[in-house]
Amino acid sequence: MSPLSTRDADAARRRRRLTVAIKESLRELSIQLSLLNHQVSAHVDLKGADLACLDLINRHGPLSPSALARRAGLHPATITGILDRLERGGWVARERDPADRRAVVVRALRDRAAELFGLYAGMNTAMDQLCATYTDTELQLLADFLRRTTTAGEHATDELAGD
Numbered sequence: 001m002s003p004l005s006t007r008d009a010d011a012a013r014r015r016r017r018l019t020v021a022i023k024e025s026l027r028e029l030s031i032q033l034s035l036l037n038h039q040v041s042a043h044v045d046l047k048g049a050d051l052a053c054l055d056l057i058n059r060h061g062p063l064s065p066s067a068l069a070r071r072a073g074l075h076p077a078t079i080t081g082i083l084d085r086l087e088r089g090g091w092v093a094r095e096r097d098p099a100d101r102r103a104v105v106v107r108a109l110r111d112r113a114a115e116l117f118g119l120y121a122g123m124n125t126a127m128d129q130l131c132a133t134y135t136d137t138e139l140q141l142l143a144d145f146l147r148r149t150t151t152a153g154e155h156a157t158d159e160l161a162g163d
Helices: 003-043 048-060 065-072 076-088 110-119 121-131 136-161
Strands: 092-097 100-108
Touching: 003 048, 003 110, 048 065, 048 076, 048 100, 065 076, 065 100, 076 092, 110 121
Parallel strands: none
Antiparallel strands: 092 100
């Protein structure tokens, strides 16, 4: 083997190891965030799917129940039960859609948002401290990587769902 091909092979092995390390770190992050969300949902007496739907409503709402079902990848009947629990708990309100009075949209109620924010405060503080250790250029790279990773996850999810 020539010195160039040995260097190329070594570089390819290093790159594979780094790629595997990134994938493993993302899996660990996913597990840790799932555990954090489990703790948060337990503190506010919500099921995990309820908390996930509430987050979707907060981020993308107001949403129709069918749009929420699509975004969450859940059956509409399941969404009905989730929305019933969220409404009883004072997390959301169902309202007539101003654009189509026959339709319903679900809106997050801000009254309880501070409660959730407080439960995530430790993670938010840790993330602020972590981000402070990076340059703006590094943060731009990380933000781009995470956006692109999210898009890859969305595509993989859609593929499995048959969309």
